[in-house]
Amino acid sequence: MVSRSEYDAVIVGGGPAGSTAAYLLGKFGHRVALLEKQRYPRDKVCGGCLSQKSIRFLDRVFCAPVPALRREGLLDFTGTRYALYIERSRALAGDLAAPFYFTQRDRYDAYLAGRAAEAGAEVHDGAEVAAIDHARRTVTTSDGDRYSARVLIGADGIHSRVRRSLPRCAFDRDRWRNNLGLALELTIPREEAQASANGDGTIRLDDGLTTPHLVFAACRWGYGWVFPNSEAIVVGIGGLLQKNQKGLRDRFGEFLNAIGLSAFADRKPTGFPLPFGNYIPSPAYGEALLVGDAGGFASPILGEGIFYAHRTAELAAHAVHRHLATGAPLGETYAALLRRRLIPELQAEAALRNFLYGCLDARMRIPLQAFMKTTSARVIDAVQGFRSFRGFRRDDDLHTAVW
Numbered sequence: 001m002v003s004r005s006e007y008d009a010v011i012v013g014g015g016p017a018g019s020t021a022a023y024l025l026g027k028f029g030h031r032v033a034l035l036e037k038q039r040y041p042r043d044k045v046c047g048g049c050l051s052q053k054s055i056r057f058l059d060r061v062f063c064a065p066v067p068a069l070r071r072e073g074l075l076d077f078t079g080t081r082y083a084l085y086i087e088r089s090r091a092l093a094g095d096l097a098a099p100f101y102f103t104q105r106d107r108y109d110a111y112l113a114g115r116a117a118e119a120g121a122e123v124h125d126g127a128e129v130a131a132i133d134h135a136r137r138t139v140t141t142s143d144g145d146r147y148s149a150r151v152l153i154g155a156d157g158i159h160s161r162v163r164r165s166l167p168r169c170a171f172d173r174d175r176w177r178n179n180l181g182l183a184l185e186l187t188i189p190r191e192e193a194q195a196s197a198n199g200d201g202t203i204r205l206d207d208g209l210t211t212p213h214l215v216f217a218a219c220r221w222g223y224g225w226v227f228p229n230s231e232a233i234v235v236g237i238g239g240l241l242q243k244n245q246k247g248l249r250d251r252f253g254e255f256l257n258a259i260g261l262s263a264f265a266d267r268k269p270t271g272f273p274l275p276f277g278n279y280i281p282s283p284a285y286g287e288a289l290l291v292g293d294a295g296g297f298a299s300p301i302l303g304e305g306i307f308y309a310h311r312t313a314e315l316a317a318h319a320v321h322r323h324l325a326t327g328a329p330l331g332e333t334y335a336a337l338l339r340r341r342l343i344p345e346l347q348a349e350a351a352l353r354n355f356l357y358g359c360l361d362a363r364m365r366i367p368l369q370a371f372m373k374t375t376s377a378r379v380i381d382a383v384q385g386f387r388s389f390r391g392f393r394r395d396d397d398l399h400t401a402v403w
């Protein structure tokens with residue numbers, strides 16, 4: 001049992017959010033402990049899709065452009081084409097101006113934790129935080145080790161213990177529940193998928209299984225996906241939990257059927273909640289901040305969360321740095337950065353989500369098809385971070401160094 005109290009910041013959770021915060025605070029010269037309950041390399045249920053938003057972030061903040069990511073073995077697959085379906089009908093397909101990349105989370109997250117350690121953060125894996133004392137700014141691990149710090153960052157994912165330790169008044173729990181998502185995912189080895197794909201599906205996957213597919217309305221207020229990587233394909237469906245309380249497993253079976261992979265219907269997919277528009281606008285309490293999934297930050301349309309984990313951690317790290325250096329109020333500074341750099345984008349995307357999924361749910365295909373025809377290229381640009389969801393204008397808010 002150890003008791004350590006000399007830290008500027010203790011970060012709970014070593015996924016993309018925690019490692020980004022630890023890396024930046026280490027670079028700023030602060031004493032940081034990153035506590036991760038699992039041992040690296042550890043896996044995470046995830047499609048592993050990196051949009052250009054994430055790619056640009058890795059280049060800008062970690063100085064890791066695509067060739068460096070390739071050298072590190074982090075880019076497992078490059079998706080240069082796409083296919084988008086609405087139920088069983090193909091709505092759009094073609095080449096992408098800029099690819100989506102696919103990573104394996106065990107390697108990706110271990111690499112980021114390594115970068116945090118290189119920047120000077122103490123990385124403790126196998127350290128599960130079991131108790132949090134906000135008044136003393138102390139966390140205790142399940143082994144009884146104690147860490148105290150001036151600031152606490154909760155980067156411990158969707159089930160966040162740090163978030164659950166906050167008092168009821170700290171955030172709107174109804175809003176959280178109403179916008180929470182649920183996903184089911186199955187990884188199928190490429191050879192097996194190729195041998196068993198029966199072509200009977202109403203959605204015909206390409207022969208090489210190299211094209212990422214998105215299938216809207218595979219479940220209510222959600223979609224299905226087929227994401228390729230080098231050794232497997234990742235098949236999933238996910239949507240708003242409150243619209244899919246029952247029957248998601250059946251919808252997954254129907255989805256496998258539709259894509260010609262019914263041979264895998266008896267395999268048990270992994271279920272996992274995910275943020276789907278339930279972000280907490282002001283995720284701070286006292287000297288504690290929430291980042292990434294812990295604060296509900298992900299794309300409200302797609303549930304893409306890796307970029308938002310990185311970006312909220314960047315904003316939080318700058319707020320912590322300013323707080324420690326100048327005494328600026330921590331929570332207000334972080335909330336102001338979020339309001340300036342991220343929340344307007346999430347609000348605009350959530351409004352579009354309500355339109356898209358609302359039309360699908362009400363079977364209003366005509367406005368949806370008209371919208372798709374006229375704006376699909378701009379929507380893809382917005383998902384990739386080349387445009388803003390606010391009027392699809394060119395905008396750099398998501399990529400600008402913070403102030």
Ligand SMILES: Cc1cc2nc3c(=O)[nH]c(=O)nc-3n(C[C@H](O)[C@H](O)[C@H](O)COP(=O)(O)OP(=O)(O)OC[C@H]3O[C@@H](n4cnc5c(N)ncnc54)[C@H](O)[C@@H]3O)c2cc1C
Nearest residue numbers: 013015016017037046047048049129156157292293305306
């Ligand atoms: C099925 C599915 C598919 C997805 N596909 C994609 C995709 O293709 N692209 C994309 O961008 N996003 C995707 N996402 C979302 C993405 O996985 C998350 O948004 C992202 O991992 C969030 O990063 P994070 O660092 O906030 O949390 P996490 O990656 O969840 O990391 C949290 C870490 O905290 C640790 N932890 C938890 N509790 C404690 C504790 N008490 N003490 C210490 N450590 C703790 C955990 O072990 C974990 O390592 C998907 C999500 C799901 C569920």
